[in-house]
Amino acid sequence: MAGERNRIITIANQKGGVGKTTTAINLATALAAIGERVLIIDLDPQGNASTGLGIDRKHRRLSSYDLLLEDYGIEEVSQETAVPNLYIVPSTMDLLGIEMEIAGQTDRVFKLKKALSKEEAFRFSYILVDCPPSFNLLTMNAMAAAHSVLVPLQCEFFALEGLSQLLETVDQVRRTVNPRLDIQGVVLTMFDSRNNLAQQVVNDVRTHLGEKVYHTLIPRNVRVSEAPSYGKPAILYDLKCAGSQAYLQLASEVIQRERQRLAA
Template structure:
């Protein structure tokens, strides 16, 4: 029978993979997107590499900048990042041109990576005494002359100088939020930092995209978290949610994104659809942060930063 769950899933896979080759509209100028969330384990690196691979598979030219000293994005893209490899550390601290450290990703045409090495762990301290310490990445990107449609910057799970460099260099912030308890914990501080950078260092910066990750349709909790996030960030949340997937978790151990590791998996198809939605979305012209309001003192009060659901969590895995 054609009307079975397996048949429907297979048909959806064929359609999504077919659309991947159709191409997407190229942005008028390079979209520099900062993938950030100070909470660990929410899928920042996974989102960065798989969104980048999805955009490249749609025919766009994409650069991943790995700003996390752990180098997980470099690993997932199959890029060597041992201590002697020229990396983003050399760009930020030594002033090396970014063109000298960019490497092509072998499995995905049009996808490139600036790797991170363990040296980056000390960069926070070394940057403190440097001139224009917050804008060194922005200057390196501005001097990079190769044509690109997207630059995705994978940030460490902290709000130090590396993340500030990313926020100064970027135009948009993409926040992955996991569909689990305490999903919005720490989000208020991230939004406040975005507001501070926007006010003092980068007036074009704004939160443009929120992606729900680790969505488990079997649990009521996941649906409650998704509803809560969509309530507070109506315009930013992509309609596509990334499911909790074994294939997504396995892919980095093989030095691959889920798009090349298992192209027909639900995780791969979800990232393809999320990338399509991201590329087709119009960027908000005002750069305002939905979910914020001004209080009487003129400071920014962030709403919706604590989960408020009280329903049952039966079925939670």
């Protein structure tokens, strides 16, 4: 990408069950499908992004844990996936103990940034970081390393309340450790057009955040829910389903926003 060697986007929401990992997997797959070289870094100890891309736990000899401890580089810890151009640094349960291991280190929030500043990271045009559903040292590392944050937001009653907390977190990170951090966009997930409340949430979020909200709505979709159990992104599992088509649209929007940002 002109003017930049890669783009690091953290996918974060401190609330669980909002479609965060599903968004990471399918957005990455859509970007890879149009020729971008993409890396997912799975920073969630649950490892759902790794499982959803078919990386069996017994094949995760090296992981994001090893990357953060600076024992290994990206070349060594990343794995190819079944999607051409898409790679992943898988997660293991070892991540659960990493906060205690690095808590006393002065650079504890910059571990990921240091790893992604090395030459091997620039082989990827997009790096997507899938965070745990909480604001902890792992999420802090992701935000300290990123250019921007993409926020999946479920179309439910308390959506705005959770979003305001996340925006405050982003402001805090910008003030303290990463002044370049920006909101790439808010993507509304699990949208049910038959539900009046869901439409009201869409209207409220767009009223509050305007152009920061993507036009694409990710619908509730059975095929998208089924795909991880087969170790596949929804786009590979069923390209024609409504959820897959929505993620392809979202990828187009993400790239369009990046082009507008570079042209500004």
